[in-house]
Amino acid sequence: MNTPDRSRRAAAFELEKTPAHASRGMVVTNHPLASAAGAEMLAAGGNAVDAAVAALFALSVVEPMMVGPLGGGFAHLRRPDGTHEVLEGQGRCPLGVGPTRFEPDPGAPPGSLDTIGRRNAVGRTSVAVPGNLAAWCELLARHGRLTLADVVEPAIRHAQRGFAATPYLADCVADCAADLARDPEIAGVFLPGGAPLRAGARVVNGALADTLRRVVRDGPAALYSGAIGEALVDDMARHDAWLSREDLARYRTSALEPLRSSYRGFEIVGPPPPCSGPLHVGQMLNLLEGFDLRSAGFGSADASHLLAEALKIAFADRAAATADPAHVPVPVARLLSSEYAALRRADVDPLRARAHAAGVVPEDGAHTTHLTVADRDGWIVSATQTINSLFGARYMVPGTGLIPNNYLYVFDPRPGRASSLAPGKRVTSSMAPLIVLRDGAPRWALGLPGGLRIFPSAMQALVNLIDHGMSLQEAVEAPRLWTQGFQLELEPGFPEAVADALRARGHDVLRVPNVGGGMCAVGIGAEGALEGAACWRADGTPVGVGGGLARAGVRFLPEARRG
Numbered sequence: 001m002n003t004p005d006r007s008r009r010a011a012a013f014e015l016e017k018t019p020a021h022a023s024r025g026m027v028v029t030n031h032p033l034a035s036a037a038g039a040e041m042l043a044a045g046g047n048a049v050d051a052a053v054a055a056l057f058a059l060s061v062v063e064p065m066m067v068g069p070l071g072g073g074f075a076h077l078r079r080p081d082g083t084h085e086v087l088e089g090q091g092r093c094p095l096g097v098g099p100t101r102f103e104p105d106p107g108a109p110p111g112s113l114d115t116i117g118r119r120n121a122v123g124r125t126s127v128a129v130p131g132n133l134a135a136w137c138e139l140l141a142r143h144g145r146l147t148l149a150d151v152v153e154p155a156i157r158h159a160q161r162g163f164a165a166t167p168y169l170a171d172c173v174a175d176c177a178a179d180l181a182r183d184p185e186i187a188g189v190f191l192p193g194g195a196p197l198r199a200g201a202r203v204v205n206g207a208l209a210d211t212l213r214r215v216v217r218d219g220p221a222a223l224y225s226g227a228i229g230e231a232l233v234d235d236m237a238r239h240d241a242w243l244s245r246e247d248l249a250r251y252r253t254s255a256l257e258p259l260r261s262s263y264r265g266f267e268i269v270g271p272p273p274p275c276s277g278p279l280h281v282g283q284m285l286n287l288l289e290g291f292d293l294r295s296a297g298f299g300s301a302d303a304s305h306l307l308a309e310a311l312k313i314a315f316a317d318r319a320a321a322t323a324d325p326a327h328v329p330v331p332v333a334r335l336l337s338s339e340y341a342a343l344r345r346a347d348v349d350p351l352r353a354r355a356h357a358a359g360v361v362p363e364d365g366a367h368t369t370h371l372t373v374a375d376r377d378g379w380i381v382s383a384t385q386t387i388n389s390l391f392g393a394r395y396m397v398p399g400t401g402l403i404p405n406n407y408l409y410v411f412d413p414r415p416g417r418a419s420s421l422a423p424g425k426r427v428t429s430s431m432a433p434l435i436v437l438r439d440g441a442p443r444w445a446l447g448l449p450g451g452l453r454i455f456p457s458a459m460q461a462l463v464n465l466i467d468h469g470m471s472l473q474e475a476v477e478a479p480r481l482w483t484q485g486f487q488l489e490l491e492p493g494f495p496e497a498v499a500d501a502l503r504a505r506g507h508d509v510l511r512v513p514n515v516g517g518g519m520c521a522v523g524i525g526a527e528g529a530l531e532g533a534a535c536w537r538a539d540g541t542p543v544g545v546g547g548g549l550a551r552a553g554v555r556f557l558p559e560a561r562r563g
Helices: 034-043 048-062 134-142 148-161 169-179 184-190 208-217 227-238 245-250 276-288 299-320 338-345 449-464 472-477 496-504
Strands: 020-022 027-028 072-078 084-088 254-257 259-265 266-270 370-373 380-387 434-438 443-445 488-490 509-511 518-526 528-536 541-545
Touching: 020 027, 020 541, 027 048, 027 518, 027 528, 034 048, 034 148, 034 370, 034 541, 048 134, 048 148, 048 370, 072 134, 072 266, 072 434, 084 134, 134 148, 134 434, 148 208, 169 184, 208 227, 227 245, 259 276, 266 276, 266 299, 266 449, 276 299, 276 338, 276 434, 276 449, 299 449, 299 496, 370 434, 370 443, 370 518, 380 434, 380 443, 434 449, 434 509, 443 449, 449 472, 472 518, 488 496, 496 509, 528 541
Parallel strands: 488 509
Antiparallel strands: 020 528, 027 370, 027 541, 072 084, 072 380, 084 254, 259 266, 266 434, 370 380, 434 443, 443 518, 518 528
């Protein structure tokens, strides 16, 4: 963990949350009850993996608009021996869905993946083969110390007995109310009496509690070959959708070799494609390493302009060449090479915004959640999981309380693109569950939700830590910007003078309430000291475990022997 040097900041901003410090374990998620569920596992003798899986199941209940067993994601682990592992549980395109299954909407704005009738975004026709349940159970079985019953118990408790809706959840329900109202099961939970639930209202989902009990009893087979899967595909068939029993039976997770890049003496480790986030974080940092961002100062027009230009270049390359490497050979080495960074750096005018085309081609041949957990034994889990859009496909599988993903909205509905639909193809993700090392030792682990805004936000957090000397709490809360080549989004924390200076350089500036979602980060200091930080963009809460058991040999003396 580093000490902030406020003299290196060009823009001031107020912190809204405080970090947590602990010695035995740290759990940071985007809901206090999920963080508490993870901490409960650490207190019960579990490790960071037990805590992470318990928190993910709990998030499926208390943050249902973001994550669930019928979603997908990546879990990035660092073991106590210093080795890293990535478990991929991404969604896959059903076998019955090909590149021309949807009709693109000709009136959609630039960069949009919208289709006629929103069939790739809402309802049964938007659902990809889910991977989360398989991945969570596998993660626990391979590396956890506790049982599935132990780690799922908090989620069952909150689903059965209910929990108080946060203002954040209530706002998300209100934003999606028109779609949720079309399905009686999801409306029954989140639109009580026909109106969006209010903050503080009790949210009960007894059907989900029963489903989770079945998962405890049958394991992941409950979905991939059992009763939960039958309910899912039978409902699909009734609505002329495509996910089938064969899709579920064929699903397998993948263990992936982590991708590594470097920046100013730090090593950045994360999942490889089909996770695009760490690849393009590394690409952008390679490009930015040739500029003196420290001297430019955080939030200055000069630094913000350089970040925006790096983002535009990365997004152009992502659209051209980043996809499932089983279907599209991704030019990883080229994108991370110093030669390519120098080539693209030469395209950047430090005083003027430019349009940037892709510099690579495939080689021959919103809305998510994140958690970060570390324990005293050296286990670290940085995991980003999603059902894609808010409330995924925006319905519940009848009788289960489960909300499916709408992952088909991530694919390009036009054929001939790197991310076009193809049977069995994995979803390309912007997730960036990162672990950052210095001299081989972990320093920070972080990630966040936010769709296409995930990896740009993660990159900015690293620049904040490394170039601007921010504390961990400052780095996750600092104002963010984002563009993929059209409008440049700026959060309110950027002064209007900076916005005006960026407009003068040719940027089409758009003020937005927030860029991306709540970042969850853990800092690892000397002798295993742990710091947890979460930002104002979600209900993020760090919960640390300190203290410990009694010293060996402590005894209570019998009353008769006391002085």
